[in-house]
Amino acid sequence: MNALTISEYTQTLGLQAKAASSRMAAAPTASRNAALRRLAALLRENTQSLQVDNARDLERAVAAGLSAPMVDRLKLTPKVLETCAQGCEQLAAMADVIGEIIGMKQQPSGIRVGQMRVPIGVFGMVFESRPNVTIEAASLSIKSGNACILRGGSEAIDSNKALAKLVQQALVDSGLPADAVQLVQTTDREVVGQLITMPQYVDVIIPRGGKGLIERISRDARVPVIKHLDGNCHVYVDDPCDIAMAVKVADNAKTNKYSPCNAAEGLLVARGVAAQFLPLIGRVYADKGVEMRVCPEGRALLQSVAGAHLADATEQDWVEEYLAPIISVKVVAGLDEAICHINRYSSHHTDAILTRDHMHAQRFLREVDSASVMVNTSTRFADGFEYGLGAEIGISTDKFHARGPVGIEGLTSLKYVVLGDGEVRQ
Numbered sequence: 001m002n003a004l005t006i007s008e009y010t011q012t013l014g015l016q017a018k019a020a021s022s023r024m025a026a027a028p029t030a031s032r033n034a035a036l037r038r039l040a041a042l043l044r045e046n047t048q049s050l051q052v053d054n055a056r057d058l059e060r061a062v063a064a065g066l067s068a069p070m071v072d073r074l075k076l077t078p079k080v081l082e083t084c085a086q087g088c089e090q091l092a093a094m095a096d097v098i099g100e101i102i103g104m105k106q107q108p109s110g111i112r113v114g115q116m117r118v119p120i121g122v123f124g125m126v127f128e129s130r131p132n133v134t135i136e137a138a139s140l141s142i143k144s145g146n147a148c149i150l151r152g153g154s155e156a157i158d159s160n161k162a163l164a165k166l167v168q169q170a171l172v173d174s175g176l177p178a179d180a181v182q183l184v185q186t187t188d189r190e191v192v193g194q195l196i197t198m199p200q201y202v203d204v205i206i207p208r209g210g211k212g213l214i215e216r217i218s219r220d221a222r223v224p225v226i227k228h229l230d231g232n233c234h235v236y237v238d239d240p241c242d243i244a245m246a247v248k249v250a251d252n253a254k255t256n257k258y259s260p261c262n263a264a265e266g267l268l269v270a271r272g273v274a275a276q277f278l279p280l281i282g283r284v285y286a287d288k289g290v291e292m293r294v295c296p297e298g299r300a301l302l303q304s305v306a307g308a309h310l311a312d313a314t315e316q317d318w319v320e321e322y323l324a325p326i327i328s329v330k331v332v333a334g335l336d337e338a339i340c341h342i343n344r345y346s347s348h349h350t351d352a353i354l355t356r357d358h359m360h361a362q363r364f365l366r367e368v369d370s371a372s373v374m375v376n377t378s379t380r381f382a383d384g385f386e387y388g389l390g391a392e393i394g395i396s397t398d399k400f401h402a403r404g405p406v407g408i409e410g411l412t413s414l415k416y417v418v419l420g421d422g423e424v425r426q
Contacts, residue, residue: 006191010191013184013195013201014202017147017202018121023180024142025118025145029098032143032145033096034092035173040089042166042169043081050076051076051078053162054074054162057074057131057157057159069323070129072259073129073130074131074155076132081132083132084132084391086385091139091140094408097117098117098412101115102114111420112418114417115414116414116416118145118412118414119413120204122147122149123148123205126195126209126217127150128152128210130156133208136393137206142180147181147182148182149195153209160183167181168181193220196217196220196221197220197221198222198223204225206226206228206393206406208228209228211230214228228261229347229348229349231261231262231265231395232349233347233382234266234267234341234346235267236268236353237250237269237270238270238273238356238360239271239273240272240355241356243276246273246354250281251285251288252380253352253379255284255325258322258323258324260383261321261323262349262350262379262381265326267330270333271332271333271334274297274301274331278302279304279305283308291309291311292329293311293317293329294313313329318341318344318345319345321347335360335364343367343369347397348370349372349382350371350372350379351372355375355376361376371396371404382404382405384405392407
């Protein structure tokens with residue numbers, strides 16, 4: 001496509017999305033839920049053919065020299081597809097929030113004032129790597145009565161096209177407009193530039209990918225942006241804590257899967273338990289090939305662990321999102337230093353404390369400035385599916401409108417509704 005054609009193509013996507021959004025906002029709950037259940041069925045029926053399409057993307061990715069975590073993110077395994085299908089069904093089973101009226105109160109004038117939850121309208125989503133995001137975004141868009149324009153990464157183009165085809169089939173089979181979910185069919189990056197500067201068609205842009213992508217979109221967009229920034233997540237092992245539980249959780253938070261944004265990248269350990277805890281977690285990480293970037297105090301406690309992969313931590317390590325079998329390790333004086341470190345270096349995504357002190361837990365929850373803050377559990381739970389949202393559009397590190405995993409409510413807005421009986425303002 002040349003520049004003019006790209007412009008025309010993007011305008012067409014916008015026009016079609018705008019028209020579809022009106023129909024989706026008015027569509028009955030039953031139709032939207034039927035589309036989600038139909039999509040779940042289609043995903044299961046087409047698991048084998050989807051893997052054929054996915055194999056082409058994987059082959060290209062390996063040939064292009066993409067890193068192992070990036071290739072891992074591209075995989076559409078039967079397990080991944082089943083999780084997508086379950087997410088659709090979970091959404092279909094959830095109550096419909098569209099049209100819900102909250103906070104209705106009688107005013108002295110006689111009028112009653114409340115707020116109604118309504119769809120945002122059209123959202124554009126630009127994402128990299130994971131093709132399952134196509135289903136997560138589409139299903140949330142359908143449930144929330146929106147229309148969306150999805151632009152996936154070029155590395156997953158075949159997988160995304162195959163998935164988007166199933167989404168449109170599910171919509172049409174349920175009496176809804178196919179254009180309610182449109183996938184950008186070209187890998188030309190100029191489409192993104194056009195999409196983020198069309199406030200007449202697009203109500204919000206959601207970038208989901210690397211820091212470079214998000215910074216570019218935030219800088220150039222002429223429509224509001226819900227940012228999904230990097231996940232420099234921390235686990236803080238407090239004094240006192242249950243050492244065995246802390247080892248189990250710190251292991252899971254790092255090694256359950258290296259590539260997601262909710263994997264732990266920093267491990268902070270209170271000085272009072274460091275001598276007991278660090279050799280135990282060091283043994284686990286050594287056995288799994290995890291490199292530890294350590295402070296001097298941590299190195300002294302870990303150097304006796306046979307086979308441990310140790311390197312001296314630099315200032316950069318405290319802010320790094322590795323997405324790999326690497327973790328930064330720092331011994332801290334206690335809770336105060338842990339909170340200060342997290343608020344300074346974390347990406348405000350997800351941070352956890354492992355403790356037996358209730359007051360420490362409460363302070364951590366109140367004072368750590370992150371979208372998800374956890375007590376005695378793994379950061380890997382920071383996920384729309386695990387939070388019972390059905391799916392997520394991303395994990396917002398913004399502080400307005402939507403924060404944390406963005407589910408249905410994050411794709412809606414509130415408008416004031418006023419009910420009267422002939423009252424006039426005096």
